[in-house]
Amino acid sequence: MPDDPHPIQPPGSAPPDQTATGDQSPPRNLEAEEALLGTLLHNDRAFEYVEQLRGSHFYVPVHGRIFEAARGLIQQGRRADAVTLKPQFAKDQALAGIDDYLERLVHGAMPPEAARQYGEIILDLAQRRSLMEIGARIEYNASDVRVESSAAAQIEDAEQRLFEISEHGKGPGGPQPFVSGLTDAIHAAEMAYQLGGKLSGVTSGLTELDDLLGGFHRSDLIILAGRPGMGKTALATDFARVASKPETFIPWEEDAGKQKGIVAVFSLEMAATQLANRILSAETSISSESIRRGAINDRDLTKLIDVSKDLEELRLFIDDTPAISIPQLRTRARRLMRTEHGLRLIVVDYLQLMTATRNHNSRVNEISEISQGLKSIAMELNVPVVALSQLSRQVEGRDDKRPQLQDLRDSGSIEQDADVVLFIYRDYYYKAQQEPQQKNDETDAEHIRRHAEWQTRLAKIANSAQIYVSKQRHGRQGVANVHFDPRFTRFSNLHEPKQ
Known part of the structure; x- marks a missing residue:
């Protein structure tokens, strides 16, 4: 068994004892990541407490890959442990020594309920790193006048990115007691x-x-x-x-x-x-x-x-x-x-x-x-x-x-x-397009009579409109009769039209 407690730590990763932030150091807690993975591989019931986590939340890339591999197996209804995960990495030469490392993680396992706290720590630190990245991007774009986007557009972009961080950190809704x-x-x-x-x-x-x-x-x-x-x-x-x-x-x-x-x-x-x-x-x-x-x-x-x-x-x-x-x-x-x-x-x-x-x-x-x-x-x-x-x-x-x-x-x-x-439906809109034309065998008097009847019918519905409630998830369907005044583009109650 290798003496290095972190044999597969990627080049450039922070040493394990640096768990706090320096002036520019990304915040991380490698012990929390290891403890969570060990707990998960020992008892996959721990996954119930960290369903909101993703591999991208881990600071060490290998930890993220291990978590994603375990998550995939668990979601398929299969067991995730040091044995079942080994084939997932067998062909990756960059992960030589992963077998011993998985075993070491399991030796540090805690009760499944502890996974919740480890997950909260990992997620919080991941969000802090994202905030640092956004802050750096904001500072760079704001200070570079060559950036085409306006200050207003940059503010909106920053708000959207902050919202995404917040959303990605939310746990699943999950079951709630009926009494709630x-x-x-x-x-x-x-x-x-x-x-x-x-x-x-x-x-x-x-x-x-x-x-x-x-x-x-x-x-x-x-x-x-x-x-x-x-x-x-x-x-x-x-x-x-x-x-x-x-x-x-x-x-x-x-x-x-x-x-x-x-x-x-x-x-x-x-x-x-x-x-x-x-x-x-x-x-x-x-x-x-x-x-x-x-x-x-x-x-x-x-x-x-x-x-x-x-x-x-x-x-x-x-x-x-x-x-x-x-x-x-x-x-x-x-x-x-x-x-x-x-x-x-x-x-x-x-x-x-x-x-x-x-x-x-x-x-x-x-x-x-x-x-x-x-x-x-x-x-x-x-x-x-x-x-x-x-x-x-x-x-x-x-x-x-x-x-x-x-x-x-x-x-x-x-x-x-x-x-x-x-x-919304107004019969007037269609009836107004149906002005009667004089027929070849029709006298002027007959045409005038038909035209007058059309105008009378049109006048009766000129200010009438219907709002059909064709779907209501928690209620009934129906129709609301309303008054419409095109002069002022205004709808009002049918029996109390505004003058």
Whole structure:
């Protein structure tokens, strides 16, 4: 047996007694790594306590390889010990002496429960080394003016890297006692009861829709879909506008003060100025076109100024970065969550304009990555996410133009990932395109009569819209009838339309 207690230590590795950090030395604890590996090889039940670890977390590369080999065997349901691991390294000349080293590791084994503490030490030190690397990268990029990325872009990149370190350090969710979920469910029921059994989430501002949904609930992904011209953006903007008003805040569980927070709109199609224009129009009943063109009078201008002062109180943030990715959106949403007000609602307009982070062989897979990412954000931040989606053109080929779940364009796993699917539909949009033309054998009087009947039918549905709740994971399906005013791109309650 060799005298060197670390016979396979790679060149350049720190000696075993250097377990603390110097001024520039990477933090490490080789004894903790050896103790964990020995414990794992002696009793693979220890793996239950370190499932979150990966080989990359170990400072000594050989230790990482040993851990990965053991992890692979255990996950296959096979035993991992000094005997079963030897064939894994038999052909690697660089690991001469590994047999004796594995045996020595086993001799230092501790009870399986001790693996938890060793794993925590290894993970903490790995994160510290990653922090040092990120810090060095930040310093280098910030000090080199030749680096093309702006300071803002470097900050976002650093935040994303820090987030990845945090995520990689999280252990698996794992089983929880039923009583834990039961307690949360009872608490939610008590809150709903105190609120009259109606609104227990973020209000949509539309009574019939709130009656169906009970508001937009934490951790839910809500898909709002419709064909062009239906008013998806207008409706989503209304959701954001109403939800960001202080008077709509509700006492939401124990951290109510924190949740009286920010509404974040990620607008990939319209600029922030355009959305602000729409909100001004909805609040003042002055058409957005008139506001944009300046076709207003003194009275209108005074009204705009007065209303704008009130709108300054909205906790509404708009990010109009085009083609944003899931990691970028997550980073910016987490930044808002860390503010003193917290985050109340996220709106994304729209899903198909987002950028996938990986190369996929189909558009369907790209959309699946994006929808799964949005659901992940909703769950991680514990806020509702409303994401707009296009519908397939096949809707136009049917006599019944009302949308169905199968119409979700490039749907991928959208329907599966969504907790709620809403379809916006306005029959007026299609009926307006069916103006009756005079037939060859038709008199002028008959044509005028038919045209007048068409105009009458059109007038009756001009301001009518339906929001179909076609999927609700924890509730019923249904339809909410609402009022739509195209002049001000505003949705309101059907029986109480704003004038």
